[in-house]
Amino acid sequence: xxxxxxxxxxxxxxxxxxxxxxxxxxxxxxxxxxxxxxxxxxxxxxxxxxxxxxxxxxxxxxxxxxxxxxxxxxxxxxxxxxxxxxxxxxxxxxxxxxxxxxxxxxxxxxxxxxxxxxxxxxxxxxxxxxxxxxxxxxxxxxxxxxxxxxxxxxxxxxxxxxxxxxxxxxxxxxxxxxxxxxxxxxxxxxxxxxxxxxxxxxxxxxxxxxxxxxxxxxxxxxxxxxxxxxxxxxxxxxxxxxxxxxxxxxxxxxxxxxxxxxxxxxxxxxxxxxxxxxxxxxxxxxxxxxxxxxxxxxxxxxxxxxxxxxxxxxxxxxxxxxxxxxxxxxxxxxxxxxxxxxxxx
Amino acid sequence: xxxxxxxxxxxxxxxxxxxxxxxxxxxxxxxxxxxxxxxxxxxxxxxxxxxxxxxxxxxxxxxxxxxxxxxxxxxxxxxxxxxxxxxxxxxxxxxxxxxxxxxxxxxxxxxxxxxxxxxxxxxxxxxxxxxxxxxxxxxxxxxxxxxxxxxxxxxxxxxxxxxxxxxxxxxxxxxxxxxxxxxxxxxxxxxxxxxxxxxxxxxxxxxxxxxxxxxxxxxxxxxxxxxxxxxxxxxxxxxxxxxxxxxxxxxxxxxxxxxxxxxxxxxxxxxxxxxxxxxxxxx
Numbered sequence: 001x002x003x004x005x006x007x008x009x010x011x012x013x014x015x016x017x018x019x020x021x022x023x024x025x026x027x028x029x030x031x032x033x034x035x036x037x038x039x040x041x042x043x044x045x046x047x048x049x050x051x052x053x054x055x056x057x058x059x060x061x062x063x064x065x066x067x068x069x070x071x072x073x074x075x076x077x078x079x080x081x082x083x084x085x086x087x088x089x090x091x092x093x094x095x096x097x098x099x100x101x102x103x104x105x106x107x108x109x110x111x112x113x114x115x116x117x118x119x120x121x122x123x124x125x126x127x128x129x130x131x132x133x134x135x136x137x138x139x140x141x142x143x144x145x146x147x148x149x150x151x152x153x154x155x156x157x158x159x160x161x162x163x164x165x166x167x168x169x170x171x172x173x174x175x176x177x178x179x180x181x182x183x184x185x186x187x188x189x190x191x192x193x194x195x196x197x198x199x200x201x202x203x204x205x206x207x208x209x210x211x212x213x214x215x216x217x218x219x220x221x222x223x224x225x226x227x228x229x230x231x232x233x234x235x236x237x238x239x240x241x242x243x244x245x246x247x248x249x250x251x252x253x254x255x256x257x258x259x260x261x262x263x264x265x266x267x268x269x270x271x272x273x274x275x276x277x278x279x280x281x282x283x284x285x286x287x288x289x290x291x292x293x294x295x296x297x298x299x300x301x302x303x304x305x306x307x308x309x310x311x312x313x314x315x316x317x318x319x320x321x322x323x324x325x326x327x328x329x330x331x332x333x334x335x336x337x338x339x340x341x342x343x344x345x
Numbered sequence: 346x347x348x349x350x351x352x353x354x355x356x357x358x359x360x361x362x363x364x365x366x367x368x369x370x371x372x373x374x375x376x377x378x379x380x381x382x383x384x385x386x387x388x389x390x391x392x393x394x395x396x397x398x399x400x401x402x403x404x405x406x407x408x409x410x411x412x413x414x415x416x417x418x419x420x421x422x423x424x425x426x427x428x429x430x431x432x433x434x435x436x437x438x439x440x441x442x443x444x445x446x447x448x449x450x451x452x453x454x455x456x457x458x459x460x461x462x463x464x465x466x467x468x469x470x471x472x473x474x475x476x477x478x479x480x481x482x483x484x485x486x487x488x489x490x491x492x493x494x495x496x497x498x499x500x501x502x503x504x505x506x507x508x509x510x511x512x513x514x515x516x517x518x519x520x521x522x523x524x525x526x527x528x529x530x531x532x533x534x535x536x537x538x539x540x541x542x543x544x545x546x547x548x549x550x551x552x553x554x555x556x557x558x559x560x561x562x563x564x565x566x567x568x569x570x571x572x573x574x575x576x577x578x579x580x581x582x583x584x585x586x587x588x589x590x591x592x593x594x595x596x597x598x599x600x601x602x603x604x605x606x607x608x609x610x611x612x613x614x615x616x617x618x619x620x621x622x623x624x625x626x627x628x
Contacts, residue, residue, distance in 0.1 A: 073533050079531065079534040081527045085530065087531075087532070089550055098532070102535055102541065103536060147535075
């Protein structure tokens with residue numbers, strides 16, 4: 001089993017740095033999600049670990065082997081591409097067998113492992129088909145089987161689900177997680193879909209402009225984002241800024257939030273509650289109800305506070321007794337729900 | 346299709362069919378007619394119908410020998426076009442971009458734009474004894490060699506390969522360009538090195554282009570006469586020059602026409618025999 005580690009990884013394309021001193025450990029057997037907006041360097045990082053991108057400086061460790069100078073072919077990785085990249089001239093079984101063929105695994109052993117891999121992704125019996133005869137989800141599974149059948153040291157997934165439609169994506173997320181648990185290969189996957197990252201990963205890393213902004217378990221990062229970028233990028237957040245005073249944070253409308261020592265806080269939309277009469281707590285704001293959005297089981301209130309739009313989400317049945325749009329409304333929250341941010345983003 | 350649609354489709358197809366009739370069907374029919382005559386029906390000549398032209402061809406082994414020679418010529422020219430064309434197409438499709446690709450493309454297409462006779466005579470200047478090639482090699486090598494390729498089979502093949510290489514390069518270029526780069530990355534991630542990627546992935550995916558190119562080269566080369574005559578000299582008697590002689594020198598159009606039809610039939614039989622394999626490879 002293999003722990004993957006990158007140290008001080010830097011890659012510049014002209015003046016733009018795709019990777020800027022990234023140091024990160026991907027735990028052995030874990031499912032690590034790399035997350036970031038487009039251009040954040042997450043794909044470059046994945047391709048550097050794969051060997052398609054040569055870093056300018058820095059080290060890449062697969063287990064205890066430094067691989068910066070090892071070509072892709074010798075790194076013993078498994079990779080799943082966004083477009084699946086199945087070989088169209090080969091059948092499903094031949095696709096899966098390709099890596100074994102390269103390793104000169106003898107015929108009977110090869111056949112057995114191909115069957116096992118296809119069974120694992122629940123495509124037993126599809127071996128004789130051509131990739132063109134499969135649906136998107138099935139192609140995705142074949143790509144997965146092809147990548148794991150060689151028992152690679154690390155499994156790299158480049159936006160593996162983004163070509164699928166939403167319902168299928170959710171199914172495949174569960175499936176992907178199951179397969180990864182069964183084979184136990186260290187897995188690194190890139191996505192721009194934060195929900196996907198939260199669902200799948202044991203740990204996540206958030207990249208921005210080639211730098212690693214944050215790293216941790218999904219829950220730890222979600223519950224304590226620490227900076228406004230992470231707060232907004234991972235889930236939704238209402239960021240309130242003000243001036244720190246001795247007694248707390250003074251907001252633009254004069255409200256003093258006691259106990260806050262940082263210049264900004266983030267409030268998750270689901271942590272907010274509303275009231276028409278002033279609630280009996282210092283953790284409150286008076287805003288104006290701008291819009292009410294129905295979206296099935298949950299509803300969203302859009303509120304206007306000092307020209308800033310705030311969002312509140314709640315179960316639909318908690319949003320029944322609302323004043324008319326345009327009326328004033330108090331927002332309040334438990335003190336622990338105010339997430340301290342070191343910057344305002 | 347409704348009646349109106351059918352009429353419209355017919356109207357749209359009419360120019361193409363008219364053109365095919367005038368350019369292909371009528372001349373071929375005329376040739377088929379000639380091939381069954383005893384004499385060219387021009388002027389005062391007496392003529393009647395006969396199949397003697399065909400029996401003559403089948404009865405005399407010289408024709409079969411020459412046909413076999415031409416088929417072998419077609420095979421070797423096609424072979425060299427594929428061997429040389431594939432790397433060229435690869436470089437054009439996968440390694441070059443922008444201006445350098447355009448320049449190379451121009452060089453590839455240049456033989457198409459130059460007059461065939463001029464092209465062949467330039468090869469004659471290069472290949473003959475004490476010619477460009479001979480002098481160039483002797484200028485480099487410390488010992489004396491005598492290179493005179495003129496009037497030999499290699500000379501014919503060189504000239505024909507030069508004329509027909511662009512077809513293979515262009516068709517192969519198209520199928521190579523369509524190969525998704527991530528397929529190659531995927532193969533590399535699975536541990537495959539270049540020879541295997543080439544053999545298992547690139548060649549099979551380029552096969553439709555290679556086959557199209559091979560057919561485009563093989564068919565006209567089997568009937569070629571200009572390159573064999575000018576570069577082959579007395580080695581250059583082929584089935585193609587034989588047909589040309591019937592029309593130009595001997596003025597035996599009926600025999601020439603019969604020879605042409607037999608060539609057409611043989612080429613069609615070869616393509617038909619190969620087509621199951623070709624179709625399988627192309628999918």
